Amino acid sequence: MINNKVQLITYADRITGQGIDELSNLLIGPLNNVFAGVHLLPFYNPIDGSDAGFDPIDHSEVDSRLGSWDDIKVLGANYDLMADLIVNHVSAQSFQFKDVLAKGKQSEFWDLFLTKDDVFPNGMSEAEQQAIYRPRPGSCFTPITCGDGQTYDFWTTFTDNQIDINVKSTAGIEYLDTVLGKFADNNVNIIRLDAAGYAIKEAGTNCFMLDETFEYLNKLSAQANEAGMETIAEIHSHFQTQVEVAKRVNMVYDFALPPLILHSLFSNDAQALLNWLTISPRNCLTVLDTHDGIGIIDAGPMGDKPGLLDAAQIDNLVETIHEKSEGQSRLATGAAASNVDLYQVNCTYYNALGADDFDYLLARAIQFFAPGIPQVYYGGLFACENDMELLARTNVGRDINRPYLNAQDIDAALAKPVVKGLIKLIQLRNEHPAFNGEFIAKGEGSVCRLSWHDDTSSIELKVDFASREVIIVDHREGEQSIVDLADFLA
Template structure:
């Protein structure tokens, strides 16, 4: 009987992960790399990050629209990938759109008359009756509600935007936001007929000084022209521009129409797997945390699944949460494939401690509960740390995969090796937890090639679909210059170095690259990985895992102290061995 449910499919091949311009300058350069003989049969899937679409910040995760970014991608690229028999995975950023999206631009232009007035979330309208108006015109939710909010940054999650009627309106903004002002020109002051050239020069200088210093425009020294204050502030606001990821209002049917249109468009691009970015923030309700609210998030997810099924798309919900919260288990029980965000930290712990205990505990859970996972070592984001922790749920503490002191040891080790840290905050701006540490996986392992090779081998023998960050293949090191140039939000750039075609050509001359490709190719092509996995008895400082299907098998035996390992396998019907 044919199975038409895309969410029941398990993709067993290996998935490449990169931006369209991670290799060279355009997606076509990555495709040319994949056409090289060294990359033959290495990958079956390609997760192309969302600069594939039109976006304006957060390296693609602030979507303007889901049309092809023609600076990086062409329709010919899609045809080439299809001919290479490489299936595609894309993102839909469910929670937010860019301020530069057509919908938000219409809201800024038309204000309350906009068709999209309710497409986004007016903070004051949302909290009306459940807080007090502050002096800045923003409602402060009651403390019992505010304390529950899950924050990604310090301060209230809002962006205040100027409406055509001159009012400042606060809109919900969980992630990034920025307001900028262009300096005024002398000619802008011509509207003030009463100003002579000396007064105009004085006001011109003070306005631009305030704009540059981002100071209170109501306190600009206007000399004896104080009566022009409101008109001057209006002039400055005309020069206002925004960057930001604006939360959409999933209670609006227009948002669901947009999802319908977008899913169909992604299907036309050849998408098979759709990553639901930031979906856990989508449902918002007074009195809940605005992170995976229940049952609202489940209702939204079911509706999204119905749209996906119509377009034959497999969904991959993206959730970063503590292991002890058991969200991974809840999502998996609903039949969804889940991200294995636990593996990166567990891998570092395993190799640093020379102990298989924590890793095998998680591996056995995947097997026993039948989780369908996508796993990784490095990725476009950081190395998740929060995910490994325990969590108190309904007054019962559920243990994490690691103890807090073990997690702290991982953090400290990676930071010693040059990693940068990302944190989470409470509404007052106080840090409540580490979130991620940003580093290349190679640098996180102390830039030890044998460790990286063993980490890759273990990943290839883990249950689930292995996802491989392009930079890890080439043993990429921390890029401190890129992180520093990126400013306060530049920590992620440490692991996003663009590789030239020359870098690729030099890379394939190195053992650490070619050995990884050899192991990945085995995982991508061996029928053994379509079969069953067995965790063999081994000492604590060893790993022994076998995959088998009929006569085909592959067995990894590794020493976690020396990092030496062998892979015994059949190809086809002939016993072979790889020793590293």
Template sequence: MEIINSLLDKIYDGTFPDACRARLAAAICTTRDALSHQRKAHWDEKDVVLITYADQFRESEAPTLRTFSRFYQQHLQSSFNLVHLLPFFPYSSDDGFSVIDYHQVSAICGDWSDVAELHQHTRLMFDFVCNHISAHSRWFKHYLAMDAGWDDFFISMPPATDLSGVTRPRTSPLLTPFEMADGSTRFIWTTFSADQIDLNFANPEVLLRMADVLLDYLAKGADYVRLDAVGYMWKTPGTNCIHLEKTHQLVKLFRAIANVVAPGTVIITETNVPHKDNISYLGNGYDEAQMVYQFSLPPLVLHAIHYGSSRALKQWAASLGTGDGTTTFFNFLASHDGIGLNPLRGILPETEIVSLVRDLATEGALISWKNNPDGTASPYEINVTYMDALNKKEDDDDTRLQRFMLAHALLLAFPGVPAIYVQSILGSRNDMEGVKVAGHNRAINREKYAISAIEAALGDRKSLRHRVYHALSALIQLRIRQPAFHPDTPMEVLESDNALLVIGRQPVKKHDALLCIYNLSGREVTWSLPENRRYRNINNDERIEGDAPVSLAPWGWLWLKG
């Protein structure tokens, strides 16, 4: 508890009430003593995460978690040993990220017994939506009613307050007016939408309630805990209100609580920001997040394949370095959100970012914008399935599959723990009808399915879904058999033509080393292997001598052991 108490003193400048401190200590001890679930001690090459909604698949009169559990056991368990369930709590908007009650399971999904049943078959990652809560929550209703003890749970500001320096991820107003019980109007801080009310962590009671949420998730079996939109947690008017030191201290506090209660729990921060800000949440390697979302990877892989050039991806990859085994990256290409563009800033010039956005919009992608402090707006993310991001409307399915598998062969080879979105393993295309129904861009990549329809599609050998599912499943299963892909194994970026990306993964046992070669272009490219070595193509067991060049077909790739 010494670390926890020290962090409380730093966050609250020595003013954290003794009574609150005692309540927190008691809750931590009670949860720790009652816990029976043991976490995996460390990550390895066998760890591959599936990102999915708990109500992804539906059938009549069945809780969706039970339907998902059956589908997972039949179709996904051999590829994914950890499932990230996107928020499965009662919610009012944003497909779950406007939580009404942190401690309940949404009725359509089932109840906590259904979560526990799924947990019998896989490890689980929960979303901790720690920055904001639904405007329809009991907490906010207590606040609007001006009930005793709830006055400082949220942040109200005079509308004339100069907040122009606050970093904005949206174009919606930062302050939203709400009518109070006495008829007055308060302008409440709403970073993401009028239905997502930012919590006031400066109030110790808020900290206690959110610590209770974390403890509940640990008690319910969360192996990984994802801190959603964590960079915005602490607000200080007059600053940019993102990545503030007290925000980092809050993340350290959550990590310290998890360390005491459930050792082995992995804390992951979700910060869709430039790379240097993103990795700052790894702290000193021991005191903050164990993993950060690798937000630069999705747009850089897309950029490389779109333009047939590894220049930017190669330069960035060479700068990553290798951790000491205490932290790693959470690598992904697609997610429930769009493809973030902020992580490209500082890596690519703005003209190239805008050019990529324009090209994809021409092919049917949607674009979300953010407001800048100077009053201008910039593209914030591209809303599109990763399948359609990589391809043009007129491409045939053979070409779509080639580019898609190239991108995922890259994902699975990078240092870190890879995560694959359910729409990707299902080979999904843009859901434009979903956008019309939902009224927001992100619905383009959030389609839900009747279980009978998706199983029929996966059984149709001619369908793109069938081809993607089988090809990507086989690739994942090949990946998890390679010690070189352990997240902690160093990566070396080798010199090559800009049409190619060549990386080496060198584990302690040198005979397990892998050379990974990717042709990002639509033309055939050759590359000379290092001399005096013999290689084996682990995809087909072909033997290759090191004194001859290898030829890669358009969007082709090789994993060579030697």
């Protein structure tokens, strides 16, 4: 059972400048008693591919620069430990695909990879190609000539260095089974199903979140559960899809929450946020920022489906982020900076709020009071600002929010009032018993009230976005205390 306490999202190397053992030391040192769990972002060989570890050459091997499976096992013995099962693809540099490049269909690994002909054996029409849901611009196929002299259109949903797996083939099933086995043997107890919404492709569909995809998620989740692990689906899509996916797996991400909080802070209107919190999945993880950008599609309309925000509100949200970040996010988003996707804004959450300490702490307070288990990204924990130097060096949009930190950076960040205040909020979320009780959301106009209560205690966050008056009312052991959120910055 996952602890209902705050978790950290981090790379091992980017938070310490070193590896997994050093991360463990950080968690029992300066961050002692702050986090109950860790989402350890890809630690596979290699960590520095074209997509920061999400394009593994060997998904079952720990990058030796970070440590070993023994280090993973130690970390998982002390914390809830989440790892990414990269369901959709493997690196074009993998030994399996290199064998395919050399031998074509004669390779023993041929069936591990998905080609256009696997899905469209009778050819694909222009209409069928246009119907495919795309997370990035351009074609989802990459023509590659193999050693047998034949050119094949391999399915590459994200980049041409990420070759899609044929998850229906025996080879695809065995590949993912091997990785799951490694996780189970080394104290990983939460599996993040990365890019799972794209795993199943069928001719005549949009090849995203199909009925068969739901069945596949059911099967993967059950398999992980049998091995003692829980699953969380990582899917950016319409909010109704998240509600449906939540019924099929142990947990989902509440990706609609981050843009809705920004909208409330920018517009001083709580209604869209309140509407969502009355229907949002309760079996969820909440985030504001991650290693990816700030999701926008999750709160907006899709086709003829209305969103939690309308198109004009989404446009205003995006433009306000660009304005608050003084144009930095615009340089890292959309068609700029070699972006893989077009549905996220690349920016630190702190800079998306204009580096305003109070608004940032308020955003975190809302996250912690919303239903679900909160996760805090390492850049957000230390209130990092956009890393424009790293962005300029790599021209990878997401790197604006993937800084490399060292011990001196962390010491400086821990001295900042906003970081001290955030850690106090985390400890309140971890310690208060009412967060294991019932949730109620109320309010109208610029006011929202988020409360939790059990048989003996309660806690409520009262927010007036217009006046920025924010208090926390805490009832415990027969006593009541009222704290102004501004006091957390004192």
